[in-house]
Amino acid sequence: MKAKKELVGIVGAGPSGMIAALEARKRGAEVFLFDSNPRVGRKLLATGAGRCNLSNAGATAERYYCDDADGLGKALSIFGPKQLVKYFEELGIFTFSTPDGWYYPLTESASNVVDILEAHLRASKVCLCMGVKICGLSLEESGFCLSEANIRRVYHVNRVIIATGGKASPASGSDGQMFTVLEKLGHQVLPVLPALAPVLTEVKPIKGLRGVRLDAGVSLFANNKLLQSTFGNIIFTEWGVNGPGVMDLSYLVSLNSHCYQEIEIDFLGAGEQLLRKLLEDARFKRLPAAVVFESVLPARLVRLFMERVGLAGDVLLQDVSRGTVETLLRHLRHFRIAVRGTRSFDHSQLSIGGIPLQQVNPLNMESRLIRGLHFAGEVLNVAGPCGGYNLQWAFTSGYLAGKGMDG
Numbered sequence: 001m002k003a004k005k006e007l008v009g010i011v012g013a014g015p016s017g018m019i020a021a022l023e024a025r026k027r028g029a030e031v032f033l034f035d036s037n038p039r040v041g042r043k044l045l046a047t048g049a050g051r052c053n054l055s056n057a058g059a060t061a062e063r064y065y066c067d068d069a070d071g072l073g074k075a076l077s078i079f080g081p082k083q084l085v086k087y088f089e090e091l092g093i094f095t096f097s098t099p100d101g102w103y104y105p106l107t108e109s110a111s112n113v114v115d116i117l118e119a120h121l122r123a124s125k126v127c128l129c130m131g132v133k134i135c136g137l138s139l140e141e142s143g144f145c146l147s148e149a150n151i152r153r154v155y156h157v158n159r160v161i162i163a164t165g166g167k168a169s170p171a172s173g174s175d176g177q178m179f180t181v182l183e184k185l186g187h188q189v190l191p192v193l194p195a196l197a198p199v200l201t202e203v204k205p206i207k208g209l210r211g212v213r214l215d216a217g218v219s220l221f222a223n224n225k226l227l228q229s230t231f232g233n234i235i236f237t238e239w240g241v242n243g244p245g246v247m248d249l250s251y252l253v254s255l256n257s258h259c260y261q262e263i264e265i266d267f268l269g270a271g272e273q274l275l276r277k278l279l280e281d282a283r284f285k286r287l288p289a290a291v292v293f294e295s296v297l298p299a300r301l302v303r304l305f306m307e308r309v310g311l312a313g314d315v316l317l318q319d320v321s322r323g324t325v326e327t328l329l330r331h332l333r334h335f336r337i338a339v340r341g342t343r344s345f346d347h348s349q350l351s352i353g354g355i356p357l358q359q360v361n362p363l364n365m366e367s368r369l370i371r372g373l374h375f376a377g378e379v380l381n382v383a384g385p386c387g388g389y390n391l392q393w394a395f396t397s398g399y400l401a402g403k404g405m406d407g
């Protein structure tokens with residue numbers, strides 16, 4: 001007699017769910033891929049501003065926030081950036097990387113990536129159950145029962161992969177409802193908080209900087225203790241600071257909301273030596289001080305900081321004492337602003353929290369508490385910085401969960 005095919009239900013057709021589905025099919029399982037959206041890969045379409053920054057050459061465990069660095073390291077050693085690039089090539093998604101290791105598809109189109117993944121899902125006969133929101137998950141003798149709202153329809157499967165994402169950007173479908181269902185099943189769910197979010201600050205000190213954008217060093221302090229420093233692009237807004245330079249620190253802002261927090265911005269960064277040389281060269285050339293500073297900094301920023309140290313906008317550099325120049329440089333290196341929190345999930349690219357990785361076997365993403373229940377992607381407590389790390393994690397965990405349908 002022919003052995004009965006294993007039925008696998010995958011909830012969530014984001015990057016992690018799609019790869020999991022392809023891998024599970026390769027192992028002969030009958031795969032049902034559910035998503036509340038009418039089409040697969042809704043959030044993936046928005047990634048990298050539509051260009052899909054899908055991995056990073058530096059994606060090693062140390063670069064992520066996670067409750068199980070060893071487990072994460074094991075998972076990434078099996079399916080890291082190199083394996084992902086090769087895997088995608090086999091699907092017809094060719095990639096290139098920027099000098100700092102950020103991977104993009106050759107077409108620089110997230111939409112093309114979604115089209116290609118969807119075509120492979122259809123070609124490999126994954127059953128696409130789109131427009132289906134799963135609201136219930138219960139254990140049965142031979143597996144699980146997945147149900148729609150009001151138990152309108154139920155699906156009996158042998159194994160389940162939960163790939164429902166976190167709570168970031170809920171308009172794309174990842175509203176976090178599945179966490180309540182998982183808690184009811186007995187899983188620990190860590191508080192889910194915004195990560196890769198813009199940072200809210202006191203607004204008075206940044207008045208006048210709205211729209212100013214530049215690369216800068218940013219350090220986060222909680223109760224005056226340095227938590228982490230980054231370097232990246234920042235943009236001043238009417239409510240605080242946006243851009244990768246602060247977003248990379250935002251998970252710490254979320255985790256330390258009970259503390260008094262400040263960010264310190266170093267506007268000079270690596271440009272300080274260059275600026276010092278320019279100032280020396282221009283000292284007796286009858287040039288306005290502002291013009292010399294504007295060689296490396298945005299004009300509005302220069303004006304604001306000159307005002308702070310009592311300098312008129314048109315003062316000549318030769319009329320400014322070296323001591324005042326040093327004071328100005330110090331202000332530009334150590335600009336501190338009080339932090340008020342992060343913007344909401346609606347404005348976040350990621351969340352932290354959810355299912356602890358410690359409760360999962362990192363080799364096949366199976367729950368250590370409930371056999372046959374697997375997880376993939378952002379639903380797990382793993383968060384990387386901007387730069388392709390989070391899609392890499394979604395693909396890594398999706399690949400391993402799907403491969404885990406081996407038995």
Ligand SMILES: Cc1cc2nc3c(=O)[nH]c(=O)nc-3n(C[C@H](O)[C@H](O)[C@H](O)COP(=O)(O)OP(=O)(O)OC[C@H]3O[C@@H](n4cnc5c(N)ncnc54)[C@H](O)[C@@H]3O)c2cc1C
Nearest residue numbers: 012014015016036047048053134165173377378388390391
């Ligand atoms: C604007 C933006 C830009 C980003 N850019 C990048 C980038 O360039 N590089 C990078 O690495 N990361 C980026 N990210 C993060 C990245 O998109 C996520 O890490 C990744 O999408 C997570 O994949 P996932 O499969 O775990 O979850 P998701 O992509 O969130 O997919 C989960 C899916 O599950 C479905 N779902 C949820 N609950 C249910 C339910 N109960 N029933 C049925 N379906 C359900 C949702 O509709 C959704 O389609 C970005 C995020 C945003 C918001």
